[in-house]
Amino acid sequence: MTENEALKRMKMCIGISPSENIVNSFKMISDALEELQQYRELGTIEEILKVFNNQRTIIAAQHETLEQYRKIGTIEEFKALKEKSTPMKPIPNISPEEGKVVCWTCPSCKKKYWNGYYFPPLTFDKVCTNCLQAIDWD
Ligand SMILES: [Zn+2]
Incomplete structure (x- = not known):
């Protein structure tokens, strides 16, 4: 079952049995799945970590360069x-x-x-x- 199929099925269940607990539980699951889908649209965890680590490396290099300048003078x-x-x-x-x-x-x-x-x-x-x-x- 795909995430979209699960979401569709949950919405159908809410229509059949709209108790407050079930609605709230499904809403939490639905929100989590939608958030997960939004993350996946941006890339896999590995891809996002790679971008994050690249950015961190660039920032660290810039920080190091700045520190080297500061050691020499203002x-x-x-x-x-x-x-x-x-x-x-x-x-x-x-x-x-x-x-x-x-x-x-x-x-x-x-x-x-x-x-x-x-x-x-x-x-x-x-x-x-x-x-x-x-x-x-x-
Ligand atoms: Zn002079």
Whole structure:
């Protein structure tokens, strides 16, 4: 007997013998069967578990990635780091007496780099040693 046949037969029994206990019992069974049918329309237990486990795996992976980001720093720290990694031109400081560049200033933290008249300064790194701002000496 299929579930639909059982449901049909129960409805017939209710029509023949409509006692309150039987009606209530059949209603519970009928509701359970209809709920079961709705689940089955969505897939087998194995199929639903597979989807559920896939989703759980994806969520766990996203959570792990988020935790890895958080271990490194906050969103604000990442934004600041990204801005610092975009090279900026150093600001030349020209001596009014000599009319020449006498030092360079970090565009982020304003630290001054003194290194004679060479451009780019011979011993300077590609980043500011004070604030890690990437410097474009080209
Ligand atoms: Zn700096």
